[in-house]
Every structure is written in C-alpha cells, then in structure tokens.
Amino acid sequence: MNPNDPRAELRRFVMELPKAELHVHLEGTMEPELYLAMAARNGLATPYADAEAVRQRLREARDLPSFIRIYEELIGAIRSAQDFRDLAMAFYAKAQSQGVIYAEVFFDPQLHLERGVPLAAIFGGLERARLEAAQTLGFAARYIMCFLRDRPAEDALQVLRDSAPWRDEFIGIGLDNPEVDGFPQKFAAVYAEARAMGLRLTTHCDVGQPNTVAHHWGALDVLGVERIDHGLNVLDDPKLVEAVRARRIGLTAAPTLFYTDIPGRMEYRAGAIRRLLDEGLLVSVNSDDPGMKRSLYVGDLMLRVQQTTGVSRAALVQLARNSFVTAWLPDAEREACLARLDAYVAAHPEPMPA
Ligand code: ADE
Ligand code: ZN
Numbered sequence: 001m002n003p004n005d006p007r008a009e010l011r012r013f014v015m016e017l018p019k020a021e022l023h024v025h026l027e028g029t030m031e032p033e034l035y036l037a038m039a040a041r042n043g044l045a046t047p048y049a050d051a052e053a054v055r056q057r058l059r060e061a062r063d064l065p066s067f068i069r070i071y072e073e074l075i076g077a078i079r080s081a082q083d084f085r086d087l088a089m090a091f092y093a094k095a096q097s098q099g100v101i102y103a104e105v106f107f108d109p110q111l112h113l114e115r116g117v118p119l120a121a122i123f124g125g126l127e128r129a130r131l132e133a134a135q136t137l138g139f140a141a142r143y144i145m146c147f148l149r150d151r152p153a154e155d156a157l158q159v160l161r162d163s164a165p166w167r168d169e170f171i172g173i174g175l176d177n178p179e180v181d182g183f184p185q186k187f188a189a190v191y192a193e194a195r196a197m198g199l200r201l202t203t204h205c206d207v208g209q210p211n212t213v214a215h216h217w218g219a220l221d222v223l224g225v226e227r228i229d230h231g232l233n234v235l236d237d238p239k240l241v242e243a244v245r246a247r248r249i250g251l252t253a254a255p256t257l258f259y260t261d262i263p264g265r266m267e268y269r270a271g272a273i274r275r276l277l278d279e280g281l282l283v284s285v286n287s288d289d290p291g292m293k294r295s296l297y298v299g300d301l302m303l304r305v306q307q308t309t310g311v312s313r314a315a316l317v318q319l320a321r322n323s324f325v326t327a328w329l330p331d332a333e334r335e336a337c338l339a340r341l342d343a344y345v346a347a348h349p350e351p352m353p354a
Contacts, residue, residue, distance in 0.1 A: 013348055014099075014306065014316060015299040018340045020323035021095055021103040021286055023229045023252035025146070025176065026084070026126075027075040027111065028289025029091040032058075038086075039077040046077070058292055061258050064206055065178045071292060072111060079117055084125025085132070092133040092141060094290075098299030101139070102337060104328060106146045106174055109159050119159075123166040130169075142328065143170040144202065148177040153186045160194060171328050172200030174229060179209040184218040191223040200328045202227040202252075207269065213237045220249065227252060227326055232272040234281070241279055250326025251281060254288035255301050255308075270308035277315055284323035317345055 002008060030038075032054035039046045048054045054074070061067035078087065088105070095103055105126075112122055126143055133139040145163065147156035160173070173194045175187060184203060191201055203219045205212060205228050212233040219225045220243060231251035234240045244251065253276070255269035276283040285302045287293075296304070302316055324337045 010306065010313075011303060013313065014303045015097075016099050016344070017299075017302070017316065017320050018101050018337065018344055019099050019298060019302075019320040020284070020327045020337065021100045021105075021298050022227070022250065022284055022323060022327060023254055023286035023288055024091070024095075024103060024105055025071075025289050026088060026091065026105050026107045027078065028071060028293075029094075029291045030074060030078070030087055031090070031291040031295060034087065034090060034291070035074050035077050038079075038083050042077060042079045042083070044077060044079075059258075062262075064209070067258065067289075067292075068177055071289065074292070075108075075111060076115060078112065079115075079121075081121045081124035081128065084122055085128045086125075088126060088129030088141075089132060091291075092129065092137055092139045094297055096137055096139050098297045100298055101340065102324075102327060102329065102333075103139075103141045104144055104171070105141055106144050106176065108146050108148065108176065109163070110148050110151060110155060113159065119163060119166065123163075123169050127169050140333070144172045144174050144200075145170045146174040146176045147187070147190065149175050149183045149187075149204075150178045150180045153190055156187065156190045157193065160190060160197075167197065170199075172202060174201075175203040176229075179204070179206050179215065184215060184223050188222050191225075195224065201225045202229055202250075204229040205233065206230050207232050209233075213240065216240055220244075220247070226250065226328075230254060231283075232269060232276070235272055235275055235279075241281070244281055245279065248282060248326075250322070251276060251283040252286045252326075253283050254286045255305055256288050256290075256293040256296060258293060266304060266308055270305040273305055273319075274309045274311055274315070277311070277318060282322045282326050283319065284326065285319050286323075313350055317341070 032051035061070055109122055130141050133141055203223055203225050205216050205219055207230050213236050219228055227250035229252045234244050253273050273283055287298050290297050320341055324334055
C-alpha cells in the first residue's frame, strides 16, 4: 500500500495509538508455531505435522464450547515456568508492536493444575515475564486469575485459597470457559471471598449465549463485577444499558474472527461496539485469544472495527481512552497513560479533507 494512501495513514494511526488490552487469555495467545515448539521441547507427541495443521484444527471451532475443547487440547503443551514465561513474553512483544502499552492478562490455573502443573510454575513464569517485560520492553502488565464456569465453584474457591502465597502477583479474578447453567449465581461465595481479599472483579458474559440478559444482571447484582468481558448483549435490555452506564461498568469487547469466519460475525460485533459507544458506555476493543483466532491483535481488531462500521477517528480514540479509564491501574499510572494518549492524538491531527 502506498504510504500516502489515507488507508495506510489510518492504519499507522491505529497501530501506534496508545491503548490497553484488558481481555486476553494468556493461553489463547499461543500461536500454532509456539504450540509446536513447546510440545517438542516437552517431549509431547502431537497429531499435527506443522503449524498449518494446527490452524486447520482451530478452523473447526464453530462456537464457544467447540473452541474451548480445542483450546484445552492445545494448552496441554504448556508445562513449565519457562513455558509460561515464553508465552507471556511473546505476547508482550507482539502487543507492544500494535500500540498496547499496558495489559491485564487472564490465566486459567485450573486448566494447568488438573494436568499436574503446580501453581509455583504458573506464578513463577508469569512473574518473570512481567518483570522482564517491564525491564526490557518498558511494557507494563498485571494478571487476572480466571476460574472455569463449567467446573464446580468449590474448585475455584480452593484455588483462590491455595493462591494466597502469590496474592500480590494478581490483581483480580474473572470467570471464563463455557457459559453453563448456574452461572453466575453458583460463584457468589467465590466473589464475596475475593472481594474481601481486596481483589478486583470481572467476569465473562460471552456473546449470544443462552439466558444472556439474566447472566449480565447476575454479573452486576450477584457477583458485583466492575467489568464485563465481552458484554455486547447489554444492548438486548435498555435497563441493562442504563445500569451499565450509571455504574460505569467497563465492557471489554472482543470483535474476533474464528477461522470459519462465520458470515456476519464481525459485522455484528463491530456494529454492537459502535452502538455501545453511541450509548456512551465504557467499551474497549480487545483480542481475547489472538494466537488461536487468526493472529489478530488489538490494533488489527480496532482497524477491522473501523473498516466494518466506518467509525470516526474520534471514536477510535474514545475506545483507547475507555481502555485506560476502565483498567485497574493506580491513579498516577492511569493519568500517565491518558497523558500519553492525549499527546499522541495532539501530535497526529486529523488530515484536512482534500
Ligand atoms: N477462554 C478463552 N477464551 C474465552 C472466551 N472468549 N470465552 C470464554 N472462555 C474463554
Ligand atoms: Zn475471553
């Protein structure tokens, strides 16, 4: 593309726009090549001859449960503290190349504990990566422990308690995996205990799931979350729109593509993000599982949202602003991030119409 082409200029503007990533699963950042390298160095047999075969397998995902089955299979390659460190560092470098200056990263301890990988290995690798990213890249990250909605709440509570020695190495909790019956009520006690520990609270409410409106209300009123991961179906209930606005709940949307590229998926998600912005809600754009969903990172996805809906540059800046406003940053750090965003926008004025 000619660098003077307005599309090239918009692309550069979006890629370099300072932004935070608030909804990304560390495990889901694993690119097929890294999966194969980890499986090989851990001496694990895989049925895949090459990265393209892994991509082919990922293309089989049709919906959230079928995606999670593949996700759980592939993350079987992660075994050691070094693996967690490598996975996180690869993501930080990639995110930084797309203008992300701060990330809050989910991890799923239960999926590793049930394979015999101890908490010490998980936290050891995560913390090494966090410190290394700060020192070598100047990239800031924090971690959010996610529990699995399709496993018993008692297991989540046990993991939360067992994590006490690493309490300072994560800032909050979330819920992910398939959105099964009983969510969110069955996790009320876990959230009460996490709140008492001073942890921040979020949960997934995935897009287009059964009983989605009731699940959003439960997330707000039973779990008491400050953010909702995805949250596009807030638009299904005008009272939810009101409540989310009044309570200043962050919505960490993820307009991702599966390999199947279900027709209309991006149009629906990008359109909903635009409507949420128009409603004045604190929505941001996030990558969710970039290594497993077509290698699309936050800059790529913001660009897709713009291309799909035609939103203005001011709307893109608002999405970036929302990511910092709803991040779980100490005030001084938040102000510094917002100042970087403001300086960037001031240095890149809108081109004059020809
Ligand atoms: N785990 C990884 N990605 C997820 C998503 N989008 N929803 C629920 N659980 C997940
Ligand atoms: Zn997610």
